Amino acid sequence: MADLPRPIEDWFRTRGWSIHPHQREMFDRAGDPATLLIAPTGGGKTMAGFLPTLAELADNPRPGLHTLYVSPLKALAADIKRNLSTPVDEIGLPIRIDDRTGDTTATRKKAQRADPPHILLTTPESLALLTSYEDAARTFAGLQRVVIDEIHALAESKRGDQLMLALARLQTLCPGLRRVGLSATVEDPSAIARLLARHPDPCAILTADPGPAPDITMLETPERPPWSGGGAAYSIAAVLDLVRQHRITLIFHNTRAQAEIFFHNLWLANDDALPIGIHHGSLDRQQREKVEAAMVRGDLRAVVCTGSLDLGIDWGDVDLVIQIGAPKNVKRLVQRIGRANHRYNAPSKAVLVPANRFEVVECVAALDAARAHALDGDPRGPGPLDVLCQHILIAACSGPFDANELFHEMASAGPYAGLSRAQFDDCLDFCATGGYALRAYDRYQRLMQNADRRWHLRDPRSAQRIRMNIGTIQDTDTLKVRLRRSRGAKPLGEVEEAFAASLTPGDTFLIGGEIVRYEGLREMTVEVTRNAARKPKIATFMGSKFSTSTQLSTRILDMFAARDWSGLPGHTAEWLDLQADVSQLPKAGRLLVESFPHDGREHLCIYGFAGRNAMQTLGLLITKRLEETGHSPLGFVATDYAVLIWGLDPVTDVAPLFDANALRQGRDAWLAENMMMKKTFRASATIAGLIERNTPSARKSGRQATFSSDILYDTLRKYDPDHLILRITRQEALRGMVDFGRIEEMLTRIGTRIDLVRLDRVTPLAAPLFLEVGRVPVRGSAxxxxxxxxxxRLMEESGLANLT
Amino acid sequence: MNTPIAAPPVHHIALAGAELSALGSGALWWPAERLLCISDLHLGKSERMARRGGSTLPPYETQDTLTRLAADLDRTGASRVICLGDSFDDAEAAGALPEADRLWITQLQAGRDWTWIEGNHDPGPIALGGAHRAEMQIGPLTFRHIATEGAQGEVSGHYHPKARIRTRAGRIARPAFLVDDTRLILPAYGTYTGGLDCGSAPLSGIMNPNAIAILTGRTPLPVPMPRQGVK
Structure with missing residues (x-):
């Protein structure tokens, strides 16, 4: 066992600190090619990751880049820079630390490339960009270690796949590069280890002491939760009480819109004027930084937030986490709970607040799962090819490449370990020609081969365009919101373009907890004025919704099967008993379908328990089948557990609706026309470089990009249905917004066991669906x-019928 | 209606003594003259957008428009064709059409008496076969691009009219023919063309109070022309 360098040893001692066992172990394993550390928040993860770097640089302070740190958040890079500088300065190590993100100035970036610091802190996108430069080999010369923070968060998205491809490139440039991943608690650490390590290198998994079990409860109030909706306004008084009883409370929401509405309601009821802030990804950076700084100073008693505070920035003395709305996913719940008592070895305290009656059931299921340490997660499958296409273009930007070498390099990245040569060649052909249907268009001809068979950019100037479009984050297109120029032009945040398009001057909406009045659009910026109205006319922008995980859905069905209402409040138990009396409770391994007339229309309620996205897709597919069989459906609405369909005619035979082959055909044929498929296509086409979001002249507005991507989609479907990007789109449709994989899973689960119950009116379990927003109309024979x-009727009434 | 069972339904219109049929596709059929009239094809729209520095799209919308036109010609067996103006997105678009599309148009023209009426987007002759006219008189009907005041028996296009109907399942908007006892305005036939609500000016002013709108779609459906203020 090697010793720590003396100055570092001394520093720990003078502070009265001892090294955690997992920090020691990380130090001992510093020579391994790859190591994954699983540690709870506040477990000294960062120090564990950097200790070997500090030790190596203390012993041998040579110039040049030594360690690269990659995190999913720009803010985290800045935070680590601060936290790392303290020990480095106090120990007196001659180490230069710098960060590089989208916010770094061009001059500093240039200087970093020419004369890199010892430790560079960055994000996956900035790293991918760095590898695209011709001088990448010089910038990274001598690089020894890469530390990936919050790797569990990156592993869930294409950002992780992008990062691993960039690491594969770095490994080619610096063969001795060692990799370290830092992760929160996850259900399957070995999956993350496989992503992290160069294939087929081994990767040791170290686990830090998880600390004491968290203290989680569900909020029970005298007021009953409403039947539907996600606002949880009923809980405002109780939540304010909890805030009063604690030092700092984080109030998590699943969507930004819900956070805004809750924050607004909280302020209306905040008679003690407790200092409470709001933090979410749509707020302007300055606004967010202000809240962050106030939190660190301890000026705030509570922050209403979303996933933007999910990751590991140290916000000081948080002693309570409140989750508003069902957590939808146990892993995220556990990670959020870890935000409380960001001190090692103190139990975290959390309260769940169901937003509606069904969420009471979900919260109880989530509590049970969290207590049982049963985390959920769906394996992501092999690395997506759109990201691979982007990296082929990135490689071409940095210089000519040999296809064979590039294939072996990319297949060494964990997510692409199973990549076949044929798949790679497909992607290379797409990058070179655009694919069969587009081969006649000059702009898609991007690569060509030299006499020496090496591939290079056909037009060197295209490197600039490729670099401008690096990244895999598909934010819905947003517009900036500012106060009017005459009011100081203060930036407030962003709203989705579709939301902005729905506004007419005079409309009021919520942003950053303020009610503002829409004045107009100026140079793609939404201009607003402050408005003193007590109630905003339009709630707010939409934001994405999570699907309830498979595990939670199963737990709910199990709870129904056992009819065990012990964890439920009386009002919810009564509701479920009433459902059992009037109709049935949904059962695991069977599918309950209710049919009833209501309000002059026929209804069908399908309890599929497959999560919101899959239920939405199921609604589309079933209404299509109803259309084909002449049942004239009019529309549907989906939740995590059911889809409610209405139409002109009753449905008496449902078994044919759930024929797996027919549904699959529906997905391939008809779903292809669906907006969600088009959205999926747009995302993949953008990542693969078929559509450019950013051009040197101007940023393409969202609507323009949508327009052209929709036309491209229709075109390719018609003239080149086997085009690479369409194949990628179909693959992506198995999860995400379309989530067809969970429909398949549901069909397997239910087999032919479908129970159709005909009733003369709405059932207790179906009733809340009538209050759900997000109804989808069906355009067809109805x-x-x-x-x-x-x-x-109009012709008769007007008398015109007799004239023509 | 005396159409064969297999034929898609049409809506009959009498204008200045001429018996016409509105097709669900947006084309107008005059059986007595074996004449098919379509308006505002806007061929080459994507090509023009590319030329103007907008997004560059493969010009497949031209093929889509021509596919639908070929189907209507086939279905009706038309021997005369009138394109009522704005057939091309601009004068250059006609010349810039890909060779395959030009050939296709030539094939459609073969054996037919084909007339291009000038539009505001494509004034002047274009480099394709067929006659070029500012307007055209056939029997009681005048064919021109833009409706003129006080005209009788006039068939025109230009406005891309659309009609919105409120049903018990919400509003439904469709491209529509507008017809009163003096004139007929055709919907745009081209793919990716926008539309003007028939309730808005100037359409509400041009059409008489007893005008009807014929909604395009599977079955062309007549309705009293919706006007502004009528919700």
Whole structure:
């Protein structure tokens, strides 16, 4: 066992600190090619990751880049820079630390490339960009270690795949490079280890002491939670009480919109004027930084937030986490709970607040799962090819490459360990020609081969365009919101373009906890004024919604099967008992379908328990089948557990609706026309470089990009249905917004065991669906029937029918 | 309606003594003259957008428009064709059409009496076969691009009219023919063309109070022309 360098040893001693066992172990394993550390928040993870770097540089302070630190958040890079500088300065180590993100100035970036610091802190996107430069080999010369923070968060998205491809490139440049991953608690550490290590290197998994079990409860109030919705306004008084009883409370929400509405309601009820802030990804950076600084200073008693505070920035003395709305996913819940008592070895305290009656059931299931340490997660499958295409273009930017070498380099990245040569060649062909249907268009001809068979950019100037479009984050297109120039032009944040498009001057909405009045659009910026209205006219922008995980859905069905209401409040138990009396409770391994008339229409309620996205897709597919069989569906609405369909005719035979082959055909044929498929296509086409979001002249507005991507999609479907990007789109449709994989899983689970119950009115479990927002209309024979009905009525009424 | 069972439904219109049929596709059919009339094809729209520095799209919308036109010609067996103006997105677009599309148009023209009426997007002759006219008179009907005041028996296009109907399942908007006892305005036939609500000016001013709108779609459906203020 090697000793720590003396000055570092001394520093720990003078501070009265002892090294944690996992920090020691990381130090001892410093020579391994790859190591993954699983540690709870506050477990000294960062020091564990950097200790070997500090020791090596203390012993041998040579110039040049030694360690690269990659984190999912720009803010985390800045935070680590601060936290690392303290020990480095106090120990007196001659180490230069610098960060490089999208916010770094061009001059500093240039200086970093020419004369890199010892430790460079960056994000996956900035790293990918760095590897695209011709001088990448010089910048990274001598690099020894890479530390990837919050790797569990990166591993869930294409950002992780991008990072691993960039690491594969670095490994080619610096063969001795050693990799370290730092992760929160996850369900399958070995999956992350496989991503992290160069294939087929081994990767040791070290686990720090997880600390004491958290103290989690569900909020029970005298007020009953409402039947639907996600606002949880009923809990405001109780939540304020909890804030009063604690030092600092984090109040997590699943969507930004819900956070805004809750924050607004909290302020209206905040008679003690407790200092409470709001933090989410749509707020302007300055606004967010202000809240962050206030938190660190201890000026705030509570922060209403979203996933933007999920990751490991140290916010000081948080002693309570409140989760508003069902957590949808146990892993995220556990990670959020870890935000409380960011001190090692103190139990975290958390309170769950169900937003509606069904979420009471979900919260109880999540509590049980968290107590049982049963985390959930769906394996992500092999690395997506759109990211691979982007990296082929990035490689071409840095200089000519040999296809064979590049294939072996990319196949050494964990997510692409199973990449076949044929798949790689497909991607290379796409990058070179755009694919069969587009081969006649000059702009898609991007690569060509030299006489020496090496591939290079056909037009060197295209490197600039490729670099401008690096990245895999598909933020919905957003517009900046500012106060009017005459009011100081203060930036407030961003709203989705679709939301902005729905506004007319005079409309009021919530942003950053303020009610503002929409004045107009100026140079792609939404201009607003402050408004004293007590109630915003329009709630707020949409934001994405999570699906309830498979594990939680299963737990709920198990709870129904056992009819064990012991964890449930009386009002929820009564509701479920009423459902059991009137109809049935959904059962695991079977599918309950209710059919009933209501309000002049026929309804079908399908309890699929496959999560919101899959239920939405199921709604699309089933209404399509109903359309084909002449049932004239009019629309549907989906939740995590059910889809409710309404139409002109009753459905008496449901078994054919759930024929797996027919549903799959529906996915391939009809779902192809669906907006979600188009969105999926747009994301992959953008990542693969088929569509450029950013051009040297101007940023393409979201609507323009949508327009052209929709046309491209239709075009390729018609003339080149086997185009690489369409194949990628179909693959992506198995998860994410389309989530067809969970429909497949549901079909396997239920087999032919479908129970159709015909009733004369709405059932207790179906009733909340009538209050759900997000109804999807179906345009088909029902529309023709309604139009025919309405036009002939109008013709008769007007008397014009007799004239023509 | 005396159409064969297999034929898609049409809506009959009488204008200045001429018996016409509105097709669900947005084309107008005059059986007595074996004449098919379509308006605002806007061929080459994506090509023009590319030329103007907008997003560059493969010009597949031209093929889509021509596919639908070929189907209508086939279905009706038309021997005369009138394109009512704005057939091309601009004068250059006609010349810049890919060779395959030009050939296709030539094939559609073969054996047919084909007339291009000038539009505001494509004034002047274009480099394709067929006659070029500012306007055209056939029997009681005048074919021109933009409706003129006080005209009788006039068939025109230009406005891309659309009609919105409120049903018990919400509003439905469709491209529509507008017809009163003096004139007929055709919907745009081209793919990716926008539309003007028939309730808005100037359409509400041009059409008489008893005008009807014929919604395009599977079955062309007549309805009293919706006007502004009528919700």
């Amino acid at each position: 529309e023709e029937r309604l139009l025919a009905e309405e036009t002939s």
